[in-house]
Amino acid sequence: MSAPKRKFWQRLGVYLGLTLTAAIILFPLYIAFSTSLKTPSQVFVQPYQWVPDPVTWENYPRVFQLVPLGRFLWNSVVQSTMTTLGVLITSSLAAYAIVYINFPGRNLIFGLMLATMMVSGEVTIIPNYLTIHRLGWVDTFWGLSVPFMATGFGIFLLRQFFMQVPKELYEAATIDGASRLRYLLTILLPLSRPALGTLGVYTFLSTWNQYFWPLIVTNRTAMRTVQIGIAMLRDSEGDAWHSIMAGVTIVTVPAIVVFLLFQKQLIRGIVGGALKG
């Protein structure tokens, strides 16, 4: 075989391997989507129908009648937005003080904040549930989001970024008479957009995916988040997999769109979170 010909076959093999791997990874998502296009009888037919024929879109409007899916989506949007804003505000304020103000006990405070990264939510969930219960925050957005509005990771991430901003900028601004707060709001935060974006996207997605916490601090159907809502749909619909998979698709598509749009920020956040240890 001539050299260019061999190269062609080699390359074809490589792309076949890549495509096959991609197909295996996407397989469950394909199963979810294709099932959502089936009628009940197609779901229960044997052998398994790999390509739905005929295709029906009826499950999509129907699933909104089975459970308040729109409400679930809204709840998750509010919960994730509140948590993300909270994390951005508390982290930038705290990181600012740690980097720019030389106060006694600075290292101790920062060390304690870092230490919170070693305490996982499963360990604190019982007292936190009791706290939320006592505050009367069960079935509220406060209960869903306030406990996660400050994180050691967020403070750490922004501190690292703030430290890279030249100190001269701060000195120049304060000589010009800008107050500390004004410098933070008008100069430092606009400069920190990449870091804030990373932290924001990362926080939003991890809140969106929460399961254990929303499961225990919400009781009313109207306050359930999407993750719990989908599990509820599965419980209530039993074998109606065509409806359940329509719900799954509706919930997964926005997550994938966000992933595609913010891939860079997300990857930075995740790999940065690696330092969590």
Place this chain on the structure above:
Amino acid sequence: MSDRAAASRQLAPPVEGERKRKSQWRSLLAASGYLAPAVILLGVFTFYPLFRSIYLSLFETDFMARPILFMGLEQYRELLSSPRFWESLRVTVLFTLYTVPVGIALAIPVALMGNMQIKGITFYRTIFISTIAVSTAIASVIWQWMFSPTVGVMNDILRTVGLDPIRWLQDPKWALISVAITTVWKDLGLNVLFLLAALQGVPDELYEAARIDGARGWTLFRSVTLPLISPTVFFLMVVGTMDAFRSFTQVHIMTQGGPLRSTSVLVYSIYRDAFINFRYGFASAQAVTLFLILIALTLIQFRIGERRVHYQ
């Protein structure tokens, strides 16, 4: 004149010290406004509950989680002598073994493929890491459908290749493996993402030097690539183990700990004891145990990891 200078020199230190103390106070005051939101939230929702968990674990509690009877370490003794606890610990360790090494072993070849410098690779890379966009809850519901014993696609595949169908989630022998398969798939994207980042950090010159020495294929991977990505592999092992010890969602959705407690992992057992049986004190003892396990894993990562793993 010289007297006066001497006097002022003598006076100087206390004045300066006072000024310093004053400015320290002022800086602390200034800082506290910025620190307050984070400090209060972390205090109320991380530090307080951590110590409260430890405190509650020493008490018998009523259904409102009020401590009613001091037990000392009695609940820990009950825990350590309870077959159920050891059973759930065994299930958790098994689950870790099924998910972590397998997940990383599968992710390495995928990441190597994604690291090839060819046209269109970004498209494949995006697909290879795409499962990070899927939540554990969604993954669990999808795989539960695929594992459906009569009409699910997994058994259709088994029948097509001439194997007997499996009662995946209903069979005590297979349930934990089924939950593990779901988890491996869901975590693949994350593992590949970290490995890709590590592979991109390997300088090309190293590969070239090794190729000149005649290293190809497997040898090249064993002697050059693997040592250089070993810190990441080790990191993924530890983080994966911690995640496996914390897993709850998959079990709550797919099996509720069954059949025959074959999937009752540690956190699921905490959930049952706290929020279904209202034994908050006993559940807290389990939560504290989990905390100690996770701390031990973190220490292992810091201590052994730094020494054993090859850093460039």
